[in-house]
Amino acid sequence: MTRTHRSLHRIVWPILALLVVLGVALALWLRPPPEHARAVPRAVSVERAA
């Protein structure tokens, strides 16, 4: 790898890690409670979109 590629790797991974960990943590934190998830099955969401 060239020096530029190595430097880019060192910059990209910490940024990507931060964004993804933050995204997954938020998706976990904000996801609706199980009762709500069970009440709205996937098929219903398809019908609603129709």
Added chain:
Amino acid sequence: MSVGLRAVQWNRDKVVYDAVVIAGVILYIAGYLAIAWRTEPPKTHPDAIDLWIRASGSCACIMLTIILSIGPLARLDRRFLKLLYNRRHFGVLAFLVACFHFACMLDWYISLNALPNLAAELSKWGDYTKFIGFPFKALGLAALLILFLLAATSHDFWLMFLTPRIWKFLHMLLYVAYGLVIMHVALGHMQDERSPLVPVMLLGSFGIVTGLHLVAGWRERKADRAPASDGWLTVGALDSIPDQGARIVTAPDGERIAVFRDGNQVGAVTNLCAHQHGPLGEGRIIDGCITCPWHGYQYRLADGCAPPPFTEKLVTHRVRLEGGLVEVDPTPLAPGTPAAIVVA
């Protein structure tokens, strides 16, 4: 320079590699379906398709995790170089599995006579401003498009046409695709599935890949520090260079130079293989030629030229022996310039 199209050069190693990966994919999907069918048999046809969606989606995700781990693993431990050899075929297969996942998803909509709803789902622009409720399928589609671009340009024709430098930048888009896939699962499947296994596996695989890249990058950082020098760089005593091996030194501009010894012949070339910028200095001299550890591309030590009929040439560097120490001139010579010396 024109670039000709050459078919993929098959050999036994590639065939075995591909066979193992394909067998792994079939076994994983078959195993997933068998277990899921046994624990919770699908009641309807769309339920059965849903299992195929999950099996193929998780398979593609695992494949991406493995593909992205191979590079840093090979940098940390030479034993993983074997996995690097045919990584591009692995990547193309991951794209095909992702395509199958996409096809299963279309089939699910068709089985419910609801295909137009997919377009409606993707074009509800208001949902793009939400976090929970974001059209996660759009993230998957974006990742699939990136994988298509990478699979379509994976052949050596594109590598030569775009030059290794641009090709490698382009293929770094895989990191973006991986991030999109993780968010596709986090905002899609993870919202319905309450088992802690999903977030644990998702964060676990991403953590492994990120950790490996960070550790490999951190270790390489030390090697990137060039010694203060305004002229020739000291490599070390002649015996410090392993016979038919190399020592790598860093030039003041940060690029690396591989100084090889073959008996009493010493020569220096760039550390970048002309094929895919593999680390030549981690290779060996085989059949009298410097051999890249990644894909086996070979170059003569004397002048950095690939043996006929091949035409690749490496940048070379002048070397000298001063007071029993091998020194290298960091100023690069034109590719293919004879620069190796024979020491007594």
